[in-house]
Amino acid sequence: MVSLVIDGQKVEVPRGTTILEAAKKVQVNIPTLCYLKDIGHDVGACRICIVEVEGQRDFVTACNTPVEEGMVVRTNTPAVREARRMTLELILANHPMECPTCPRNGNCELQSLAAQFNIREIRFPRVRREFPLDDSSVAIIRDPNKCIACRRCVTVCENVQTVGVLELQKVDGQAIVGVKGGVPLAETNCVQCGQCALVCPVGAIYERDDTDKVWAALADPTKHVVVQTAPAVHVTIGEMFGMPVGTDATGKIVAALRRLGFDAVFDTNFAADLTIMEEGSELLERIEKGGVLPQFTSCSPGWIKFLEHFYPELLPHVSSCKSPQQMLGPVVKTYYAQKKGIDPKDVVMVSIMPCTAKKFEAARPEMNASGYRDVDIVLTSRELGRMIKEAGIDFANLPDENYDDPFGTGTGAGQIFGATGGVMEAALRTAYELATGKTLPKLDFVEVRGMKGVKEAAVELNGKTIKVLVAHGLANARLLMEKLKAGELKDYHFIEVMTCPGGCIGGGGQPIPTTTEIREQRIAGIYERDKKLPYRKSHENPDIKKLYEEFLGKPLSHKSHELLHTKYTP
Numbered sequence: 228m229v230s231l232v233i234d235g236q237k238v239e240v241p242r243g244t245t246i247l248e249a250a251k252k253v254q255v256n257i258p259t260l261c262y263l264k265d266i267g268h269d270v271g272a273c274r275i276c277i278v279e280v281e282g283q284r285d286f287v288t289a290c291n292t293p294v295e296e297g298m299v300v301r302t303n304t305p306a307v308r309e310a311r312r313m314t315l316e317l318i319l320a321n322h323p324m325e326c327p328t329c330p331r332n333g334n335c336e337l338q339s340l341a342a343q344f345n346i347r348e349i350r351f352p353r354v355r356r357e358f359p360l361d362d363s364s365v366a367i368i369r370d371p372n373k374c375i376a377c378r379r380c381v382t383v384c385e386n387v388q389t390v391g392v393l394e395l396q397k398v399d400g401q402a403i404v405g406v407k408g409g410v411p412l413a414e415t416n417c418v419q420c421g422q423c424a425l426v427c428p429v430g431a432i433y434e435r436d437d438t439d440k441v442w443a444a445l446a447d448p449t450k451h452v453v454v455q456t457a458p459a460v461h462v463t464i465g466e467m468f469g470m471p472v473g474t475d476a477t478g479k480i481v482a483a484l485r486r487l488g489f490d491a492v493f494d495t496n497f498a499a500d501l502t503i504m505e506e507g508s509e510l511l512e513r514i515e516k517g518g519v520l521p522q523f524t525s526c527s528p529g530w531i532k533f534l535e536h537f538y539p540e541l542l543p544h545v546s547s548c549k550s551p552q553q554m555l556g557p558v559v560k561t562y563y564a565q566k567k568g569i570d571p572k573d574v575v576m577v578s579i580m581p582c583t584a585k586k587f588e589a590a591r592p593e594m595n596a597s598g599y600r601d602v603d604i605v606l607t608s609r610e611l612g613r614m615i616k617e618a619g620i621d622f623a624n625l626p627d628e629n630y631d632d633p634f635g636t637g638t639g640a641g642q643i644f645g646a647t648g649g650v651m652e653a654a655l656r657t658a659y660e661l662a663t664g665k666t667l668p669k670l671d672f673v674e675v676r677g678m679k680g681v682k683e684a685a686v687e688l689n690g691k692t693i694k695v696l697v698a699h700g701l702a703n704a705r706l707l708m709e710k711l712k713a714g715e716l717k718d719y720h721f722i723e724v725m726t727c728p729g730g731c732i733g734g735g736g737q738p739i740p741t742t743t744e745i746r747e748q749r750i751a752g753i754y755e756r757d758k759k760l761p762y763r764k765s766h767e768n769p770d771i772k773k774l775y776e777e778f779l780g781k782p783l784s785h786k787s788h789e790l791l792h793t794k795y796t797p
């Protein structure tokens with residue numbers, strides 16, 4: 228342990244602790260801007276966290292300076308306050324003051340710091356930036372004018388996702404983050420996961436806003452506007468309305484969507500159950516018939532794009548199943564439209580997703596199985612939150628309402644899709660019972676749950692041991708892909724990969740902030756809801772049984788293949 232004094236308070240902390248962390252022990256919150264513990268980003272670039280250390284001539288940055296025995300630290304002297312203010316004013320002088328029209332208005336770390344520091348004037352000449360907006364991507368927009376060069380986005384893209392399309396650049400003498408090679412984002416290996424938007428402290432990277440398209444569809448009397456809500460959104464959107472992290476707000480989401488004017492509100496959990504029926508059957512078929520193994524899950528679009536860019540030779544491992552989002556669309560535009568007597572051309576399918584890459588997935592040209600787009604518009608959790616606020620709906624006090632038929636029942640298995648390991652656990656619940664005809668002795672596969680980067684489990688199926696792996700965050704996925712290429716995963720059967728750390732509860736379209744602690748609380752909310760639901764196995768979902776009886780026939784049928792499966796070619 229190391230003893231030191233911070234602002235006159237004695238504190239003992241383990242060796243290696245930073246001044247920033249040690250200060251928290253004596254109730255001192257040193258301000259930060261570029262620092263982000265979750266992604267190991269502690270470059271000390273912004274210098275907002277400077278402090279005085281007795282015996283040192285210069286200020287030191289608290290976020291990356293380890294404590295030393297006998298250190299005397301002062302965090303709140305006139306000189307420290309003045310230096311921090313000057314730094315902040317310099318950043319603000321370079322920042323477009325467009326707060327009222329910025330997507331991060333009210334949720335911006337720079338704005339909050341300006342308020343915390345009681346900034347009333349900026350003593351430096353304003354720098355006018357006129358960099359072009361990069362809106363080349365269907366999911367992510369970059370506004371370099373707002374970049375404060377904190378480099379969090381560079382770190383998350385490089386270290387957490389190993390995609391590495393961003394870098395610090397000097398443009399017109401100014402340090403800003405740009406795309407490597409100076410090309411538009413859409414022309415890079417960007418997988419559109421949106422983790423950069425989640426960590427950006429300001430509005431320099433954000434999701435494309437498609438809310439106006441949804442407002443227009445809702446106002447069009449010739450359109451039948453259908454909406455689906457992803458499993459992860461159920462336990463996260465409440466955060467935008469002051470509800471505790473991990474609160475299950477599913478019933479309120481349904482009520483809010485109805486009040487916004489949607490004609491039918493369906494549960495993506497139902498579609499997740501459908502995915503399990505198809506993907507589980509595909510796995511059993513690959514095992515029986517000697518297909519390419521291990522089979523990879525296919526529901527996370529950033530992961531698919533990652534494979535397409537970095538490991539195209541491994542695409543035959545990917546399940547041919549579309550994601551739940553993309554399965555529900557064509558079922559709505561065929562089976563549901565027929566049942567309702569509606570021309571599918573008049574059906575608008577909207578998805579509420581935790582994910583920016585879902586916008587990209589919906590826009591893939593091949594996703595039009597019914598002859599119409601599978602999904603027309605994708606909104607992130609944040610966009611839906613904004614629509615609810617704009618409509619003046621008192622979300623937290625809404626009554627809970629139920630989804631509409633015929634896709635209103637989702638099981639706990641569908642719900643856990645939203646957390647890392649959930650797709651695997653849901654698949655095992657069904658594959659075991661379908662293959663053995665026996666009831667699972669224990670429903671919870673805890674080995675595949677939680678924030679560990681790579682997890683594994685094994686299950687006995689008719690005398691054969693089925694081995695599975697789960698990874699989340701693309702750095703972990705890359706580790707597995709390298710092992711697979713080296714021939715080390717030959718005896719594994721199924722691999723789940725979710726692009727974002729924690730799975731979809733940590734998706735790039737989720738409420739900000741999304742920290743590791745928040746991810747863990749959201750995961751707890753997911754499993755709580757799983758336990759509460761009347762059905763917890765996809766094959767027991769009565770709406771799924773009915774869909775197969777009335778329309779699809781059986782899993783992997785001709786019709787299923789036509790509507791629910793796709794092909795990714797190297």
Ligand code: HC1
Binds near residue numbers: 456499527
């Ligand atoms: Fe997901 Fe999925 S779990 S990919 O994370 O398979 O986005 O929530 O909707 O499609 O169901 C996301 C979440 C989501 C799909 C499902």
